[in-house]
Amino acid sequence: xxxxxxxxxxxxxxxxxxxxxxxxxxxxxxxxxxxxxxxxxxxxxxxxxxxxxxxxxxxxxxxxxxxxxxxxxxxxxxxxxxxxxxxxxxxxxxxxxxxxxxxxxxxxxxxxxxxxxxxxxxxxxxxxxxxxxxxxxxxxxxxxxxxxxxxxxxxxxxxxxxxxxxxxxxxxxxxxxxxxxxxxxxxxxxxxxxxxxxxxxxxxxxxxxxxxxxxxxxxxxxxxxxxxxxxxxxxxxxxxxxxxxxxxxxxxxxxxxxxxxxxxxxxxxxxxxxxxxxxxxxxxxxxxxxxxxxxxxxxxxxxxxxxxxxxxxxxxxxxxxxxxxxxxxxxxxxxxxxxxxxxxxxxxxxxxxxxxxxxxxxxxxxxxxxxxxxxxxxxxxxxxxxxxxxxxxxxxx
Amino acid sequence: xxxxxxxxxxxxxxxxxxxxxxxxxxxxxxxxxxxxxxxxxxxxxxxxxxxxxxxxxxxxxxxxxxxxxxxxxxxxxxxxxxxxxxxxxxxxxxxxxxxxxxxxxxxxxxxxxxxxxxxxxxxxxxxxxxxxxxxxxxxxxxxxxxxxxxxxxxxxxxxxxxxxxxxxxxxxxxxxxxxxxxxxxxxxx
Numbered sequence: 001x002x003x004x005x006x007x008x009x010x011x012x013x014x015x016x017x018x019x020x021x022x023x024x025x026x027x028x029x030x031x032x033x034x035x036x037x038x039x040x041x042x043x044x045x046x047x048x049x050x051x052x053x054x055x056x057x058x059x060x061x062x063x064x065x066x067x068x069x070x071x072x073x074x075x076x077x078x079x080x081x082x083x084x085x086x087x088x089x090x091x092x093x094x095x096x097x098x099x100x101x102x103x104x105x106x107x108x109x110x111x112x113x114x115x116x117x118x119x120x121x122x123x124x125x126x127x128x129x130x131x132x133x134x135x136x137x138x139x140x141x142x143x144x145x146x147x148x149x150x151x152x153x154x155x156x157x158x159x160x161x162x163x164x165x166x167x168x169x170x171x172x173x174x175x176x177x178x179x180x181x182x183x184x185x186x187x188x189x190x191x192x193x194x195x196x197x198x199x200x201x202x203x204x205x206x207x208x209x210x211x212x213x214x215x216x217x218x219x220x221x222x223x224x225x226x227x228x229x230x231x232x233x234x235x236x237x238x239x240x241x242x243x244x245x246x247x248x249x250x251x252x253x254x255x256x257x258x259x260x261x262x263x264x265x266x267x268x269x270x271x272x273x274x275x276x277x278x279x280x281x282x283x284x285x286x287x288x289x290x291x292x293x294x295x296x297x298x299x300x301x302x303x304x305x306x307x308x309x310x311x312x313x314x315x316x317x318x319x320x321x322x323x324x325x326x327x328x329x330x331x332x333x334x335x336x337x338x339x340x341x342x343x344x345x346x347x348x349x350x351x352x353x354x355x356x357x358x359x360x361x362x363x364x365x366x367x368x369x370x371x372x373x374x375x376x377x378x379x380x381x382x383x384x385x386x387x388x389x390x391x392x393x394x395x396x397x
Numbered sequence: 398x399x400x401x402x403x404x405x406x407x408x409x410x411x412x413x414x415x416x417x418x419x420x421x422x423x424x425x426x427x428x429x430x431x432x433x434x435x436x437x438x439x440x441x442x443x444x445x446x447x448x449x450x451x452x453x454x455x456x457x458x459x460x461x462x463x464x465x466x467x468x469x470x471x472x473x474x475x476x477x478x479x480x481x482x483x484x485x486x487x488x489x490x491x492x493x494x495x496x497x498x499x500x501x502x503x504x505x506x507x508x509x510x511x512x513x514x515x516x517x518x519x520x521x522x523x524x525x526x527x528x529x530x531x532x533x534x535x536x537x538x539x540x541x542x543x544x545x546x547x548x549x550x551x552x553x554x555x556x557x558x559x560x561x562x563x564x565x566x567x568x569x570x571x572x573x574x575x576x577x578x579x580x581x582x583x584x585x586x
Contacts, residue, residue, distance in 0.1 A: 011571035
């Protein structure tokens with residue numbers, strides 16, 4: 001065969017859409033061509049698979065129930081009332097559990113084969129975990145009980161792991177040996193005060209005004225009421241009553257319903273007042289001492305910075321004065337002041353030593369002119385060259 | 398009123414009378430109209446979504462939308478093509494801007510597990526490949542394949558339902574089958 005049938009011919013022949021000569025050509029070719037015959041068999045197989053998967057051959061009961069639900073919705077909408085919610089018999093794609101076993105359970109009617117399969121681990125090997133992938137829901141009552149127990153440290157079972165109800169224990173119960181019971185009883189009978197858990201003091205103690213420990217005079221600039229805001233809790237700040245309107249209250253007050261909508265939230269709102277601090281003053285004093293120490297450290301840092309700025313400014317000022325002084329002095333030929341240059345170019349700088357070249361007469365010559373010497377005629381040959389040389393005879397060149 | 402149209406896709410039957418009565422507010426006619434076409438609508442929703450749960454939701458949503466837009470339904474033509482076209486539009490609107498549905502889920506479209514049984518694992522793989530290839534087709538081609546394979550309509554009926562020519566229906570159906578075959582060949586390679 002030089003040519004094969006096209007997919008349109010095969011598809012049309014498959015659907016019975018060919019008639020007459022077109023059908024004869026296809027039938028004759030399929031009888032002679034193995035490749036086209038195999039190709040058409042594959043098309044048939046694909047069609048069968050699609051029918052098996054998507055033909056939706058359902059039971060009449062299912063269709064009746066689904067139809068009733070749809071009709072109820074349609075009638076409710078036609079009446080103008082709220083339609084019933086849409087329901088499904090199977091989970092949606094987003095609701096499917098990916099860890100659900102994809103294999104059906106073994107047929108108990110298999111008999112010995114079933115036992116052999118179970119012994120061999122069939123159905124268990126490679127099975128995906130069956131544990132729930134959803135996190136356990138938070139128990140608000142349990143959390144509230146834990147918080148109450150944590151605040152009341154006198155409860156010996158406050159931090160005990162596990163539920164309070166012994167009947168809910170999953171582990172087997174056992175009795176402690178008698179000597180452990182006796183020592184525990186002796187410990188509890190000792191006069192040791194219960195350990196108070198440290199608490200963050202956020203509210204003033206009763207009867208005590210929330211004043212700053214270092215006095216109101218050290219607050220700082222009245223124009224900046226927030227200068228110390230970061231050092232103390234908001235509740236201790238005496239300026240809270242005078243905070244600007246643009247500053248929102250913190251934490252922002254939410255309606256009680258918002259908490260119920262938050263995941264894991266307690267059913268009660270947080271509008272209940274916090275429990276008052278214990279009556280001991282130690283907590284209040286300690287808290288204010290820490291705040292005072294922080295304030296003093298900040299003041300010291302500020303003063304140190306101010307000193308450094310003063311020193312730097314003074315140094316810069318002195319340098320500026322020196323530069324100005326040098327600029328305002330009478331200008332002279334500065335080039336003659338440099339050694340190695342001619343005396344003509346020498347310029348006397350007022351106040352500066354009179355600089356001269358090496359060939360210029362010394363001051364001694366100027367003050368005491370050299371005396372002329374009496375020299376004989378026959379000693380005309382004698383020249384000044386014979387005279388001992390001294391610097392005074394050196395003529396300037 | 399008991400009525401079983403032979404070709405609900407092409408023959409209006411009692412649709413026009415029921416539809417007119419439903420448009421006037423007759424609730425019993427509305428129920429009758431929904432009951433008449435619930436099987437075909439269910440098959441169409443299942444072929445569109447390829448998932449039983451999603452198909453149930455689409456079925457109910459289609460009836461809800463059809464009730465709201467009942468006055469726009471044509472009274473001189475069969476009601477089922479209009480209803481199924483509405484189902485396709487509702488599904489397309491739901492998926493707009495969202496990722497497409499997975500071509501092959503963890504289970505079969507009807508919810509049963511992909512259990513090979515005595516047929517063998519290669520049989521399951523063949524089914525998954527075919528389903529995957531079908532999901533890759535264009536939505537219009539999927540609909541043509543569904544009308545041919547599931548509803549067993551002729552090329553002429555498909556042409557009447559979709560509004561395409563017979564030649565175009567034949568060509569689109571052939572190309573869809575060829576595409577599925579090429580996907581299988583690519584998987585086998």
